[in-house]
Amino acid sequence: MKTYEALVIGGGPAAISLVKTIGPKLRTAVIRPEDHSLIYCAMPYAIEEKVPMAKTFKRDELVTDTGAELIRDTVSSVDFDARTVATASGAVYGWERLVIATGARPLLPPLPGVELPGVFTFKTEDDMKAIAAAIDAGATRAVVVGAGAIGIELAQAFVERGLETHVVEFAPSILPNLVDADMVEEALADLARMGARMHLDHGVSALREHGRVEEVALSKGEPIRFLDDEEAESGESDAAPRGIVVFAVGTRAETALFAGGPLELGPQGIVVNGRMETNIPGVYAVGDCVQFASAITGELAPGKLATNAVPMGKLLGAALLGSKVEYRGFYNGAATKVGPWFVGGVGLTEAQARKRHEIMVGEASLTTTFPIMPESKPARLKLVADRATGKLLGAQIVSGAPVTDKVDQLTMAIQYGIPVAELEYFSYSSQPYQSYYPADNLIVHAVRAMAPRPA
């Protein structure tokens, strides 16, 4: 039996950043079932055919160049006493330290018809290939359930591919965990202008069939039909799928392997401390499979993002080599693109913050460049802070230019505890192509506009 100083279950961003940090300093192996690790964030753009599907595949050398061994297999059980894992192919490996990086699986709600051909989730290479194949085989309609970033990016891909595209979302707005509804009114209007049919404040109640999904029943109003009236009446249609349904309604930590065992699990995943240690000595967990708190509220929070998984992997790698650094929790800086709009945010939205804080809010609208420049586009920022302490709780930005740098600046302010009032005097740069006039700055402007918001 081969034994490793560090054995990693999973080959996603958490695992890769861990082995890149460890390098050859420990005898390490990564066990991963897939043909390729994926650049998940680019998957919607492969469906859109903006990037070739093969470009979403990561190179195995990202793992093997670090000196780690890559084992293509699935772990079927873990024996925490014997310090071994068994795999689907019948192999057994020993470990001194075990790192669980099994990620999360997409949720598929228990609705009638979700098992039908033509119904998908969107995470794996197989999902991506099956959805692309359904479009190539003639699907003309798509229903995306969930208007989070993945759902919205996928819906735009379907529109671009010429499908009649419907988006069904429980919330009254899009991207409800990233931005408040008032921030994305224009983006929503642009989505509709592009051709997406939005069913906000609606749920899917059932999927109906004749051998494959043919009708999506909604919680209210008319169902979405994939067949025209004549076909529906005759009960006949050709063999090609007419429509696809993709559920993008969130993910759940992949912990099935550990159910009923000694590993401590919480409602959102494997319980770890700031050093990524589980309740079992020598066993660690990182990435989407763990449960952790928001670094802003200290309360358990969802944080299934690559930008959380990667720092956890890096931090554990450093800790295994002797560093004393500790993980503080999720900030959830994230961004997406809706039509011409770059949309991003960090921390709590106003709607989320007002549930637990007395808040103040500052908003500013400037332009992405000097307004006299022909490229100038609107940019809008909203800051949310705790009224009593002045602690910045969250920020949202919608702009005609990329927003990740602004999201990162504001994440840094939150992470390093800069009171919102101090940001009024932060020192910024300015240039006609790249910012507003030296006289003002979006963040400074929003701080100056801070005012209490009634509960």
Ligand SMILES: Cc1cc2nc3c(=O)[nH]c(=O)nc-3n(C[C@H](O)[C@H](O)[C@H](O)COP(=O)(O)OP(=O)(O)OC[C@H]3O[C@@H](n4cnc5c(N)ncnc54)[C@H](O)[C@@H]3O)c2cc1C
């Ligand atoms: C379409 C899409 C778009 C996204 N866009 C963004 C984005 O723009 N920005 C962002 O920050 N995040 C984005 N995410 C989220 C991000 O991809 C995840 O947060 C990230 O992949 C989590 O990394 P991880 O390593 O923890 O888990 P994963 O990437 O899920 O990797 C888990 C690994 O564990 C393996 N595994 C599971 N069980 C076993 C087993 N029993 N044996 C062996 N291996 C096992 C899996 O096969 C996989 O290799 C997106 C996700 C998707 C699906």
